[in-house]
Amino acid sequence: xxxxxxxxxxxxxxxxxxxxxxxxxxxxxxxxxxxxxxxxxxxxxxxxxxxxxxxxxxxxxxxxxxxxxxxxxxxxxxxxxxxxxxxxxxxxxxxxxxxxxxxxxxxxxxxxxxxxxxxxxxxxxxxxxxxxxxxxxxxxxxxxxxxxxxxxxxxxxxxxxxxxxxxxxxxxxxxxxxxxxxxxxxxxxxxxxxxxxxxxxxxxxxxxxxxxxxxxxxxxxxxxxxxxxxxxxxxxxxxxxxxxxxxxxxxxxxxxxxxxxxxxxxxxxxxxxxxxxxxxxxxxxxxxxxxxxxxxxxxxxxxxxxxxxxxxxxxxxxxxxxxxxxxxxxxxxxxxxxxxxxxxxxxxxxxxxxxxxxxxxxxx
Amino acid sequence: xxxxxxxxxxxxxxxxxxxxxxxxxxxxxxxxxxxxxxxxxxxxxxxxxxxxxxxxxxxxxxxxxxxxxxxxxxxxxxxxxxxxxxxxxxxxxxxxxxxxxxxxxxxxxxxxxxxxxxxxxxxxxxxxxxxxxxxxxxxxxxxxxxxxxxxxxxxxxxxxxxxxxxxxxxxxxxxxxxxxxxxxxxxxxxxxxxxxxxxxxxxxxxxxxxxxxxxxxxxxxxxxxxxxxxxxxxxxxxxxxxxxxxxxxxxxxxxxxxxxxxxxxxxxxxxxxxxxxxxxxxxxxxxxxxxxxxxxxxxxxxxxxxxxxxxxxxxxxxxxxxxxxxxxxxxxxxxxxxxxxxxxxxxxxxxxxxxxxxxxxxxx
Numbered sequence: 001x002x003x004x005x006x007x008x009x010x011x012x013x014x015x016x017x018x019x020x021x022x023x024x025x026x027x028x029x030x031x032x033x034x035x036x037x038x039x040x041x042x043x044x045x046x047x048x049x050x051x052x053x054x055x056x057x058x059x060x061x062x063x064x065x066x067x068x069x070x071x072x073x074x075x076x077x078x079x080x081x082x083x084x085x086x087x088x089x090x091x092x093x094x095x096x097x098x099x100x101x102x103x104x105x106x107x108x109x110x111x112x113x114x115x116x117x118x119x120x121x122x123x124x125x126x127x128x129x130x131x132x133x134x135x136x137x138x139x140x141x142x143x144x145x146x147x148x149x150x151x152x153x154x155x156x157x158x159x160x161x162x163x164x165x166x167x168x169x170x171x172x173x174x175x176x177x178x179x180x181x182x183x184x185x186x187x188x189x190x191x192x193x194x195x196x197x198x199x200x201x202x203x204x205x206x207x208x209x210x211x212x213x214x215x216x217x218x219x220x221x222x223x224x225x226x227x228x229x230x231x232x233x234x235x236x237x238x239x240x241x242x243x244x245x246x247x248x249x250x251x252x253x254x255x256x257x258x259x260x261x262x263x264x265x266x267x268x269x270x271x272x273x274x275x276x277x278x279x280x281x282x283x284x285x286x287x288x289x290x291x292x293x294x295x296x297x298x299x300x301x302x303x304x305x306x307x308x309x310x311x312x313x314x315x316x317x318x319x320x321x322x323x324x325x326x327x328x329x330x331x332x333x334x335x336x337x338x339x340x341x342x343x344x345x346x347x348x349x350x351x352x353x354x355x356x357x358x359x360x361x362x363x364x
Numbered sequence: 365x366x367x368x369x370x371x372x373x374x375x376x377x378x379x380x381x382x383x384x385x386x387x388x389x390x391x392x393x394x395x396x397x398x399x400x401x402x403x404x405x406x407x408x409x410x411x412x413x414x415x416x417x418x419x420x421x422x423x424x425x426x427x428x429x430x431x432x433x434x435x436x437x438x439x440x441x442x443x444x445x446x447x448x449x450x451x452x453x454x455x456x457x458x459x460x461x462x463x464x465x466x467x468x469x470x471x472x473x474x475x476x477x478x479x480x481x482x483x484x485x486x487x488x489x490x491x492x493x494x495x496x497x498x499x500x501x502x503x504x505x506x507x508x509x510x511x512x513x514x515x516x517x518x519x520x521x522x523x524x525x526x527x528x529x530x531x532x533x534x535x536x537x538x539x540x541x542x543x544x545x546x547x548x549x550x551x552x553x554x555x556x557x558x559x560x561x562x563x564x565x566x567x568x569x570x571x572x573x574x575x576x577x578x579x580x581x582x583x584x585x586x587x588x589x590x591x592x593x594x595x596x597x598x599x600x601x602x603x604x605x606x607x608x609x610x611x612x613x614x615x616x617x618x619x620x621x622x623x624x625x626x627x628x629x630x631x632x633x634x635x636x637x638x639x640x641x642x643x644x645x646x647x648x649x650x651x652x653x654x655x656x657x658x659x660x661x662x663x664x665x666x667x668x669x670x671x672x673x674x675x676x677x678x679x680x681x682x683x684x685x686x687x688x689x690x691x692x693x694x695x696x697x698x699x700x701x702x703x704x705x706x707x708x709x710x711x712x713x714x715x716x717x718x719x720x721x722x723x724x725x726x727x728x
Binding site: 091167222 | 454541707
């Protein structure tokens with residue numbers, strides 16, 4: 001679909017929302033907008049799409065109070081801004097939207113905090129079923145970078161660019177744009193995708209030529225991955241039919257990084273279809289690797305333990321695999337970083353650890 | 365100079381260090397290593413190079429105690445590791461070094477914390493006058509990204525790559541490699557360099573085509589800039605004779621970002637010649653812009669005020685310009701973000717603010 005059509009589609013959905021308020025007014029009703037409740041207790045597993053989505057609990061923003069009426073006024077101004085932005089094929093950030101509201105003619109429509117404008121965009125995303133990227137709201141956080149046997153075409157605002165993610169990039173790789181749906185995959189010679197948490201490990205794999213030897217697309221996550229990174233990973237899986245593995249440190253915070261790739265986050269469960277890769281597999285560091293590979297460790301802190309306990313109660317981690325690993329970790333009271341594999345030498349990760357794990361997982 | 369020669373040179377300097385311990389032993393002396401004290405009170409302005417460097421105060425690591433002897437043992441093992449790494453033309457991260465020490469045969473040579481190995485590498489950098497990059501110790505943090513009229517050749521470990529930083533890259537730009545000295549500048553059509561703190565503002569400038577309209581090389585800093593980013597900026601200034609401007613938020617933490625580009629940091633004053641661009645100019649947000657452009661603000665917090673007070677006492681900020689700006693800010697008790705310029709519309713920054721400031725500064 002061309003950018004023009006995408007824009008028109010997003011515009012139409014936004015205008016539908018505004019039209020709904022109008023119809024409510026016209027029909028003598030108090031305008032309102034109903035939105036799923038975004039809490040851990042209101043997410044449920046969708047058997048069809050294999051992702052976690054919101055349940056049936058809703059909250060309502062209604063104009064029956066001054067506060068509620070103001071919220072809807074802000075929504076209408078924002079819809080107006082977004083439809084103009086799409087008309088002009090431009091984009092902006094959440095933070096710019098917040099500041100820009102100062103230039104709006106109705107003082108009551110101005111946002112008083114950035115949380116308020118962020119939340120409104122999230123509401124609009126959920127209700128209109130248009131993603132923020134399709135509103136042309138750019139994230140503040142950049143996507144990370146890619147190295148591997150993949151030829152793509154990116155549609156930039158200065159023309160199309162064809163880029164091979166090994167031959168046409170420096171050691172730093174290909175920088176994922178804010179909206180990876182501007183990318184078209186042209187050709188690839190890849191067997192699987194390896195998402196990597198830390199820059200140091202990403203650089204190790206690239207230096208050791210792991211992407212070349214194993215036909216791997218290495219995606220750097222850079223900690224908690226940006227939406228752009230998660231979206232690109234999902235597209236690599238779906239469109240190119242590539243298995244996805246996630247390689248992180250062995251601690252509860254890193255399991256959440258895996259979770260955000262595989263399951264999506266609670267705050268963005270409405271986007272799970274767009275962002276989550278439920279088939280993504282965790283390749284480590286697993287608590288049992290700490291034992292089996294005798295890795296250097298640090299003791300679990302109290303907050304580590306609490307995070308692990310909370311994961312045990314999270315429906316997304318209630319599988320035999322995760323329960324076993326998390327209980328083992330609470331038992332040994334240790335955590336380990338992915339770079340701790342260097343205690344067996346700098347090549348251990350590419351010569352031994354990853355090949356063993358990939359072979360166990362049936363990927364190579 | 366070829367990579368081989370660079371490696372041989374760094375190797376020779378490391379071996380000289382080890383040889384010095386050997387000579388001290390042979391001469392019946394207790395081996396020791398003397399290092400400049402790295403504190404705010406021991407940095408001074410070097411008139412020749414226009415950067416801040418360490419003064420004359422030194423501290424000594426001597427083998428006259430078990431603790432000191434262990435430190436020197438660790439230094440010798442690390443020198444051995446680094447010379448081998450250079451021999452094989454490989455690289456590693458600080459974190460890998462820490463873990464790798466677990467595989468060393470002498471238990472006493474193993475690092476007990478990562479701070480210890482980080483500190484030792486810093487010591488070796490200072491004493492040998494070889495930068496960490498030339499030891500092939502990669503930073504964990506990636507450099508940021510570049511967009512602008514610049515053609516470069518990067519020497520990667522899989523061959524050379526010629527990349528134009530507008531025509532051959534996506535919207536995300538060219539990713540700076542960990543060691544930007546692998547880059548050779550081939551051609552450029554640039555009038556100046558604009559370093560930008562936030563991703564949102566960087567994306568705004570790129571979307572608005574500011575790099576094309578003003579022949580600007582836009583360097584994304586991404587908060588406190590990585591060494592690779594500062595090094596590349598310095599080289600753009602020195603080798604291409606381009607003025608450098610630094611565009612950040614208007615708060616004390618952002619002035620430190622400017623400072624790290626222009627003056628270098630206290631911890632790495634031994635690298636000022638390598639990393640700092642003393643001619644870099646601050647392009648805002650200035651406290652006086654908050655007043656003149658009537659920008660949306662937040663009140664200064666107590667920690668903001670303390671940071672400003674501490675900057676007033678920092679020799680690097682003791683210029684008429686900074687004293688005036690910081691005192692004005694303490695007076696108005698407000699700070700402002702660079703994206704706050706959006707309160708005058710999304711194009712205000714590229715149509716009005718930056719052109720006015722650049723013209724005041726005599727750059728355009």
